Amino acid sequence: MAVEASSSDLTQVVALLAAGVIAVPIFRRLGLGSILGYLAAGVIIGPFGVGIFYDPAAILHVAELGVVMFLFIIGLEMQPTRLWSMRKQIFGLGVAQVGVCAALLTGVGLLTGFPATQSFIAGAGFVLTSTAVVMQILEERGELTTPGGQRIISILLLEDLAIVPLLALVAFLAPAVHEDIGWANRLLSVGIGIGAILGLVVAGRYLLNPFFRILADSHAREVMTAAALLVVLGSALTMELSGLSMAMGAFLAGVLLSESTFRHQLEADIEPFRGVLLGLFFLAVGMSLDLPIVAANWRMVAFYVVAYMLVKGIGIYLVARMMRAPHQYALERAVIMAQGGEFAFVLYSSALAVGIIDGEANAILTAIIILSMILTPLAMACLRFFMPAPEQSLDGVDIAEDLSGSVLVIGFGRFGQIASQPLLLRGIDVTIIDNDVEMIQAAANFGFKIYYGDGTRLDILHTAGAGRARAVLICVDKGETAVRIAEHMRNEFPLVPVLARAYDRGIAMDLIQVGVEYQIRETFESALVFGQSTLETLGVDRDEAADIIEDVRERDAARLDAQLAGGLQAGRGYMKGNIPKGNAPVPAPLTTPRHPGRAMDQETATALSKAVGAEEGRDK
Structure with a gap:
């Protein structure tokens, strides 16, 4: 009897865990949230469902x-x-x-x-x-x-x-x-509390x-x-x-x-x-x-x-x-x-x-x-269907019209703010556009003149002076948006140099295929600097650490070229850390060019290839 009772208790524990584990992911996938998943699971296994529990x-x-x-x-x-x-x-x-x-x-x-x-x-x-x-x-x-x-x-x-x-x-x-409780007991309860x-x-x-x-x-x-x-x-x-x-x-x-x-x-x-x-x-x-x-x-x-x-x-x-x-x-x-x-x-x-x-x-x-x-969620869907999208108030914000700066910067987020500083310090005439009204207003408090404009629209690129600029800097944070702007620039202004910020390796390959003059993954160089500082903290000589980081940079460039030559569609397969297969050229030599006497075995080379190649692919 004791064994049967123990088995019954264990069955209920397993049922509780299974109900939550199964229901919650399903409800979250449906956009209904984990709480509703738990509630629905409780109804199913409770006394009014399959009856696993009778004393909730x-x-x-x-x-x-x-x-x-x-x-x-x-x-x-x-x-x-x-x-x-x-x-x-x-x-x-x-x-x-x-x-x-x-x-x-x-x-x-x-x-x-x-x-x-x-x-x-x-x-x-x-x-x-x-x-x-x-x-x-x-x-x-x-x-x-x-x-x-x-x-x-x-x-x-x-x-x-x-x-x-x-x-x-x-x-x-x-x-x-309870009518039999007097005021004295009420006051005593309040006092105790x-x-x-x-x-x-x-x-x-x-x-x-x-x-x-x-x-x-x-x-x-x-x-x-x-x-x-x-x-x-x-x-x-x-x-x-x-x-x-x-x-x-x-x-x-x-x-x-x-x-x-x-x-x-x-x-x-x-x-x-x-x-x-x-x-x-x-x-x-x-x-x-x-x-x-x-x-x-x-x-x-x-x-x-x-x-x-x-x-x-x-x-x-x-x-x-x-x-x-x-x-x-x-x-x-x-x-x-x-x-x-x-x-x-x-x-x-x-x-x-x-x-x-x-x-x-x-x-x-x-x-x-x-x-x-x-x-x-259903009420929110109805609201979106019947109500128009809210329009941004452009009070105090200038629209991008008839601009003619030497450099056009599209996007003034954390990346664009840093990238534009050297140009401004050099005295270069910089025109900046963005489509975030609150950011434009905030930047004005610090002395920056930002014009309102959506860089994905071809007419805005014309009025912002993209055709007259000596260079266009694409600094937006969304990778797909950056690629779309780059395509507009190449099709409409093929002679204007375009330098672009890439969100990750896949977007970098898309930008290269579009034909930008320069692209950089937003976290790549900062991560290399971070890695070099880590080596130095561990006691590696500064010059040797710099050589190792340069090796990583060269290997990454070679691997990027190999991926493009191998015909991977925008590097999407590589986002999971896969290395090129088939007849694709070898990404990098198995001995470090800066340290020719230091051989690298196949296992180490493959691990390094995956580690460097998967960089930013998992960075959400």
């Missing part, structure tokens, strides 16, 4: 530690200095959006006949936007570092902070559902750093890991025993250690546990999705998904417009952030545990959140 509550209780550790890591990122620098956006825009949306969503519940406490908990949970979904959208759109993206991240940060007082509020609201918070703050400020310093002197990695878990779980237990949430204790511990010298070590120790347990939490949430209840209440679920997303979107749009955001940016923010998020599961689970909502309400609310997350 037991798993959920353990998996809540993943949320606890997640909030600890969030706390580690909340240094007081960072919070202060973002205070206006976090505590201005963020508080305004959370407050307005919470009020509107609570109103939806009240208008449809639900009690005030349940309406508030349901609405407050939906206010907490999915950080995973939104961050994925911003990353795919390349907007993480844009001003608009930073505003959204600030709001997400405030919402991450908001879960802590909301969880505390759930604990304080819980006695309201405040005392626990103050005690944790004092302990964190005066004890944690000396504690970790003593442990660090022991040089035992496993002890530091155990200590990190002790701090997180101990803080969580303290808050739970005082009537507050475990997550709140972990968050406070993280904040108190956010400026500690051990912060990065703590984060590295906790991260593996956090990732596994948080995935387990979402699996358990998926198992808890009561499909029969959802099916029996599908009209209610459909109504609240639409109502909550629409009302929250309206609230976000109004706040954005009040903060003077343009119409289109406000609309995009409303669509991106209109869904509920993963922290709503935590809030609803806490509300269920203390009796504010029942199991049926929790199942319905959970389904509403999940469906809103699924609908967000």
Whole structure:
């Protein structure tokens, strides 16, 4: 019997791991995110799926530690200095959006006949936007570092902070559902909670750093890991025993250690546990999705998904417009952030545990959140279809028209800025064009005159003076764009010398085939200088190190010629580190020309050939 029980437990562990390993990559490939993958996997293996698990509550209780550790890591990122620098956006825009949306969503519940406490908990949970979904959208759109993206991240940060007082509020609201608890007990509960918070703050400020310093002197990695878990779980237990949430204790511990010298070590120790347990939490949430209840209440679920997303979107749009955001940016923010998020599961689970909502309400609310997350990518696709692409404001920016510099520089990013400096210092008349308005405006603050223009357009090349220039420098960061500009130059202005920046080896070969006079891979020379410095650091004589680097440079040039002669299509096969095959000429001799007495065996030569040839091919 013991063997059968052990086998059954192992089967469930294997099923949990297999469900996550299979579902998450599939959902990420579909663009739906890992969280939805975990949720779907939980539904499949749960009691309303194939039935491998019949008690998701037991798993959920353990998996809540993943949320606890997640909030600890969030706390580690909340240094007081960072919070202060973002205070206006976090505590201005963020508080305004959370407050307005919470009020509107609570109103939806009240208008449809639900009690005030349940309406508030349901609405407050939906206010907490999915950080995973939104961050994925911003990353795919390349907007993480844009001003608009930073505003959204600030709001997400405030919402991450908001879960802590909301969880505390759930604990304080819980006695309201029991009529036999008097005001004295209520005040005692509040006092115990405040005392626990103050005690944790004092302990964190005066004890944690000396504690970790003593442990660090022991040089035992496993002890530091155990200590990190002790701090997180101990803080969580303290808050739970005082009537507050475990997550709140972990968050406070993280904040108190956010400026500690051990912060990065703590984060590295906790991260593996956090990732596994948080995935387990979402699996358990998926198992808890009561499909029969959802099916029996599908009209209610459909109504609240639409109502909550629409009302929250309206609230976000109004706040954005009040903060003077343009119409289109406000609309995009409303669509991106209109869904509920993963922290709503935590809030609803806490509300269920203390009796504010029942199991049926929790199942319905959970389904509403999940469906809103699924609908967000579809809503973004609809927005892109119906809304025109945003036009850049060219206020204060000069268009490239009738220019006539001796040298035309196309692209003024980190590469173009450095490449143009020698020309400017020599007094050469340089014309610079770029199509990034924000960069043009920023460069103007440092005295650079940049004209707005897209180098891939032939008419812009004409008006920018490409035909009258003594040389054209292609300094754009995208390799395909550089090749397109080079093709325009060769076809329209064949007598003008073209010098181009290549992103990698494949783009370099494309540029050579187009016929540019000079090309350079953007990381090649800097990597050689880095390698030479490494040799010198290891004790190699400076002259010998320089000779070795020159050998590498010559071998690379010979190998590039061999690839071109071998007819590899733009070097694409070489991007994986393959060397030329068949009748292609030998890339380089097996003895170093600078050191003829130093023979190189075939194995070493092949390894060097692959190492140098694969350079930048894997550099993402």
